[in-house]
Amino acid sequence: MSDLDVREQLLQGTAPGEGLAIELVGDGDLVTADMSLSIGPAHPATHGVFRVVFEMDGERILRAKPVIGYMHRGFEKLAEYRDYRQIMALVNRHDWLSGFSNELGVALAVEQMLEMEVPERAQWIRMLMAEWNRILNHLMFIGSFALELGAITPMFYAFREREDIQHLMESATGGRLHFTYNQVGGVKIDLPRGFLAESARVSKLTRSRMPDYDDLVLGNEIFRGRTVDIGPLPTDVALSLGVTGPALHATGLAEDSRVTEPYLKYGDIDVEVPVGRNGDAYDRFAVLLGRIRVSLDIIDQIHDHMTSGPVNQKLPKMVKAPEGATYVRTENPLGQLGYWLESDGGRTPWRLKMRTPSFSNVQAIPYLVQGQLLPDAISILGSVFFVVGDIDR
């Protein structure tokens, strides 16, 4: 009898097979007292200062209450005291694993307010960087999720790839984490000489290493045992909660801003959206791996489409957005990132609301862990990919 069969029986609440000395408590006749178990704010399974209080009946979770706000830095207030160029350096910090994609959202919002045309080359460069940034982010989560489930090796593999990509992005932007490469009207500076050749080389190298992750993680029996059918999420619940990104795609719905509301030049290229079947932890992870492959495909297409020309626009001394409000949604690595920008015509925004994917996705945790066993909660927490700075802002 394999571990998987035992797990299935445990989940169905039936008695385990003969010869195995496992006794179910909690749901059985044994009288147990509910107890409360607090995980975090500093716990290895939470990627930062994030706390969940579980109400337990034995090993089974009755209710979960996430407690957030430990990293609240008031970005929305700070943005009201900065002009549009300074905001770029501010927004690449709330989700520190996707700095470039965050900047991109604000740049697009201000350009949409100004009805500004961005040079074609700048749009391709932005796409190229956004996709590299997406791969950086996903590699991090592939490593950390496997680490939470007890596998240390994938983390080392992920960081091997991350180093190459960070080196590549650093050569163009000067930053490894906080790029501040976008500006209103384009990007700060053109790509260095030989960048595209190097980008093609890293793309080929990363693609050749992707099967390693399939072999190491996806095909691993322990990994499958801890993720298959754990924490399934139905599509309608996900949408009602505002869950987007890999967690939504895992439920089987291919709702991706790059396809459904193409921004930049995404309309000109083919973007495939990998989807899962029932939205469990395994599907969420598989979607994440699939998205890396899609990003590599996109990067190869961008290399073919890259044009020459200017990379930014000459800006007036002071950028002022006209009066009014707009909302721009981009497909960030962790889900859909929306910036609501309301301006009174001044140099600073009147209101900049950050609709961050992590905030909405974490809201699904109480739903996901209800009725699950405690060890599975770790697998669920890790598979709802979030960055604490992105939740608390």
Next chain:
Amino acid sequence: MSVLARRDRALTPEETEALLRDRLGDGIIGSTLAHRMFTVHVAPSAWVDTFTRCRDEPLLDFDLFDTLHGVDAREDGFDVVAILYSTSTGNRLCLRTRCEGGRDTPVCPSLNDVYRGANWMERETWDMFGIEFPGHPALEPRILTVENFEGWPLRKDFHLASRVAKPWPGVKEPAELDEDGNVIERVPGIGDAPGPYVLDEAMAAQAIALRQVSAAIDAAAGNEAAVASAEPTVSDATMPEASAPASGTAASTDPAAAADAARTADEQRRAQAEARARKAAERAADETPEEQA
């Protein structure tokens, strides 16, 4: 993928508004289409009904609850803005309402029973703006700020504490203009704008001591010109040093007094900058004839 295939079912903004008006009557106040965003203004009494319609009406089918947040609407109070998206038609709809109760007791009905995602969004809006959502299971404890935090941080009458205690450290002030509407420019120097912390004061004192030491060294070397230019700088710098700790402590007790203190410190700083520029010009004038001789 079936997502794009059903795009042709999407209603235009006009049709959306007409449909909502037909279902909700006077609850729909008006609409705007600007900056590629379609906004429908809703009366607070029809707020929940509008969302129920948007979700359940097959032609609208807004299934993704995107976001909900507050906006400061100056003397009129506060607005609540929510954005919905339909994964089947690809339409996005922005709904906006003005809270009842003005600035003192803003109230907006809760959407918690319509969309699950409204729960945390409304808690955040209450935390940031103090807008009450009747019908919400539990707005408390505060979701992002600490539990015993006082005040509503995103209201415009809530001033950013760090900016009251300490002016913008850069040359150009981004958020404010002077009385004539010009950009405020400052020449920042070490120890010019000590913050509310003990360490800042210590650093300022250190910077001043360093300047005195270098002036003394220059004097010992017999460089008379350097002494002449260094001495006024020392006296200039000691002046704000005496007043700066006072402004730092005042900031933590009384915001109005702190603002005053910040303003006087500002003037001092500007006077300093002018004096420094004058000195530099004098020095340049002094040095040129010597070189010629």
